[in-house]
Amino acid sequence: MKVIFLDIDGVLVTRNFLFRELEHGRTGGDTSGFHLFDPICVDALRKVIDATGAEIVLSSTWKMFGMPIIAKLWSDRKMPGKVFEFTPSKATRGTEIDEWLRTSKSRGIDVDSFVIIDDEVFDLMTTHSERVVKTTFDNGLMDKLADDAIRILNTKIEDKD
Numbered sequence: 001m002k003v004i005f006l007d008i009d010g011v012l013v014t015r016n017f018l019f020r021e022l023e024h025g026r027t028g029g030d031t032s033g034f035h036l037f038d039p040i041c042v043d044a045l046r047k048v049i050d051a052t053g054a055e056i057v058l059s060s061t062w063k064m065f066g067m068p069i070i071a072k073l074w075s076d077r078k079m080p081g082k083v084f085e086f087t088p089s090k091a092t093r094g095t096e097i098d099e100w101l102r103t104s105k106s107r108g109i110d111v112d113s114f115v116i117i118d119d120e121v122f123d124l125m126t127t128h129s130e131r132v133v134k135t136t137f138d139n140g141l142m143d144k145l146a147d148d149a150i151r152i153l154n155t156k157i158e159d160k161d
Helices: 015-023 041-054 061-065 069-077 092-105 143-153
Strands: 002-004 053-058 081-088 113-118 132-134
Touching: 002 015, 002 041, 041 081, 041 143, 061 069, 069 081, 092 113, 113 143, 132 143
Parallel strands: 002 053, 002 113, 053 081, 113 132
Antiparallel strands: none
């Protein structure tokens, strides 16, 4: 299985898109109060998923809303792919991803490859630097970064058993 560890703020929610929404008199949020996703970033995520068939593990703080709300949000917004799990809540994003990967086989999940798409990567660069696609809060996941994510996902991880 190919896995995308996906952050939301700074990946799908961007400053530039929110400012454009405000400039046009819109709030940048939906009726539930959630920020809207930048359509350019959603298209880039769709490109990654279409090219790789990867599944999404949400590593974002948005996981605090729970799977029913995230699943509904994904469905209502016609988002690409499916969020099938969340990383556990730990001290740092890197620790969360490490724990999820460490326990994946015992839960019947065989990870062939993964990519981490995030705008805050300071704690990820020591252990997973070759698997990180760093976005910015201004622009989020852009097309060139989607190409990087595809390349990473198409590179198998070495078995560390």
